[in-house]
Amino acid sequence: MKDEVLFSLSYGMYAIGVKDEQKISACIVNTVFQVTNNPNRIAVSMSHDNYSYDCIMKTGMFTVSVLSEDTSGAVIGALGFSSGRNTDKLANVRHKVLAEGLPVITENCCCWLLCKVTDRLETPTHTVFIAEVTAGSDKSVGTPMTYDYYHKVIKGKAPKNAPTYQAKQPVGDGDSTESWICTVCGYVYNDPDVPFEDLPDDWVCPICGMPKSAFKRQ
Ligand code: FE
Numbered sequence: 001m002k003d004e005v006l007f008s009l010s011y012g013m014y015a016i017g018v019k020d021e022q023k024i025s026a027c028i029v030n031t032v033f034q035v036t037n038n039p040n041r042i043a044v045s046m047s048h049d050n051y052s053y054d055c056i057m058k059t060g061m062f063t064v065s066v067l068s069e070d071t072s073g074a075v076i077g078a079l080g081f082s083s084g085r086n087t088d089k090l091a092n093v094r095h096k097v098l099a100e101g102l103p104v105i106t107e108n109c110c111c112w113l114l115c116k117v118t119d120r121l122e123t124p125t126h127t128v129f130i131a132e133v134t135a136g137s138d139k140s141v142g143t144p145m146t147y148d149y150y151h152k153v154i155k156g157k158a159p160k161n162a163p164t165y166q167a168k169q170p171v172g173d174g175d176s177t178e179s180w181i182c183t184v185c186g187y188v189y190n191d192p193d194v195p196f197e198d199l200p201d202d203w204v205c206p207i208c209g210m211p212k213s214a215f216k217r218q
Helices: 003-008 051-059 073-080 147-154
Strands: 014-019 024-029 032-036 041-047 061-067 095-097 103-105 109-122 126-136 180-182 215-217
Touching: 014 041, 014 051, 014 103, 024 041, 024 051, 024 073, 024 103, 041 051, 041 061, 041 109, 051 061, 051 126, 061 103, 073 147, 103 109
Parallel strands: none
Antiparallel strands: 014 024, 014 061, 032 041, 041 126, 061 109, 095 103, 109 126, 180 215
């Protein structure tokens, strides 16, 4: 079997909110699914390298914010491409802190869930947390973003606050356009109207915030 076959499995895009003794943080995961109802339990798979993993192991609690298709690459970049150990990942992301001290995203988020860990399934690299949903939104708003949508649409286009944003951008039409790829997050820049070389020196990757020097010609 080729590993690429596994790309056909479907996922979503979620922000996991956590707290430590001193601070709050969040990260992006693509694996959240409902395991049981009555009571409602969900499962989340998380890497042991993740700061959020350490926080969940300490507190036994986390939140799930279901990101909508309107979520900007900048939000995903802020939460997904740096570590909460050293940075305040939520500094530029609209959020609120629940009474339990855990953050949920309020920016283009469909709904949120507050979860209490009941079981863990260990693997050498990841832990699957099974958790009871103890509170959450009364309703869900907008269209949840799938992982496929993130790859095909978000990565192929600049977000609305990026200097290169256009309402209608071709996605990956490689005919006469050079593509440049971010070596950190994989974002592909291929705007036919603004060559990569013409972007201002202080332009940064709209997904992960890395400078132009992090890009290489594809
Ligand atoms: Fe990037």
